[in-house]
Amino acid sequence: MPDAAPFDEDDRRLVVATQGGLPLVPHPYHALAERLGMTAAEVQKRLRRLLETGAIRRIGAVPNHYAIGYTANGMTVWDVDDARIDELGAAVGALDFVTHCYRRPRCLPEWPYNLFAMVHSSNREGVQEKISLIANLLGDACRAHDVLYSSRILKKTGLRIAD
Amino acid sequence: MRPDPVPLDDTDRRIVNALQGGFPISDEPYREVAAGLGLSEAELLDRLDRLLKARVLTRFGPMFQIERLGGAFVLAAMKVPEADFERVAEQVNSLPEVAHNYRREHAFNMWFVLATEKPGGIDAAVARIEALTGLPVFPFPKEREYFVEMKLHA
Structure with a gap:
């Protein structure tokens, strides 16, 4: 199979088999291979290719922010001058306390914000301090901002591709 | 619904940080990671299982885009x-x-x-x-x- 092969049915089966997590056994790729009727070498080769193409962002652990002490999770939202948003968005995204940073469409009149940045801290005072730092960075390119604290996880299953 | 912070010891923290990305694609990846942390493979697997069950980690595996x-x-x-x-x-x-x-x-x-x-x-x-x-x-x-x-x- 060439390296540039598109996402095929066996890749899809591999996604379905691993979206719940990697097996916690000494030879996880062999365990997957057995389940999928492939060789372990084939499983590893496909995973490497999916990583190279960006279809897999990374292989690793997803911490639960609450459980590791980041109990204040603020989705900060900003109304930023369209002419400067890409330059400023990149600067906000590079801040070490911002875990996700996206440009999204406004939905006027109810939603004037076009920049979203997730900020985590152990308490709300910590989040507020970080909001001040972002506000300083954006300066007069920002017309308004808000923060939406999460108060409850209603569902968290991650990506689910049907079997 | 919102869990209280779970007490983590130093080894747990090192595991969580070490597993943020770059997990090896090799025959014995857990053994490799464990060696880097000065742990046995069995202890790493046992702690990972506990961290997942305690919901300190919500998932461990490939993150798909x-x-x-x-x-x-x-x-x-x-x-x-x-x-x-x-x-x-x-x-x-x-x-x-x-x-x-x-x-x-x-x-x-x-x-x-x-x-x-x-x-x-x-x-x-x-x-x-x-x-x-x-x-x-x-x-x-x-x-x-x-x-x-x-x-x-x-």
Whole structure:
């Protein structure tokens, strides 16, 4: 199979088999291979290719922010001058306390914000301090901002591709 | 619903930090990671299992970028009247396309991520949620992503 092969049915089966997590056994790729009727070498080769193409962002652990002490999770939202948003968005995204940073469409009149940045801290005072730092960075390119604290996880299953 | 912070010892923290990315694709990946941490493979597997069961980690494995697989991933919000909140949460969560759903303190008080295998699946899921709940859904598709990486340290 060439390296540039598109996402095929066996890749899809591999996604379905691993979206719940990697097996916690000494030879996880062999365990997957057995389940999928492939060789372990084939499983590893496909995973490497999916990583190279960006279809897999990374292989690793997803911490639960609450459980590791980041109990204040603020989705900060900003109304930023369209002419400067890409330059400023990149600067906000590079801040070490911002875990996700996206440009999204406004939905006027109810939603004037076009920049979203997730900020985590152990308490709300910590989040507020970080909001001040972002506000300083954006300066007069920002017309308004808000923060939406999460108060409850209603569902968290991650990506689910049907079997 | 919201768990209290779980007490982690120093080894747990080192494991969480070491497993943020770059897990080896090799025959005995856990043994390699364990060796780097000065642990036995069995202890690493045992602690990982405990961290997952205690929900310190919500997942361990490949993180897929669904857009690269031909799918779509869209953040959406709703303004749900307080009296209807539990009913609407149940209806929204009943869709397999809803990957995460958070209550937030705002007039837009329900924020969820729709993940579908085909881009057209998002519109269908939005329409289905609106029909089920009787409330409008506001999609906020990502237009651009700015330097996103895991920077949390346990």
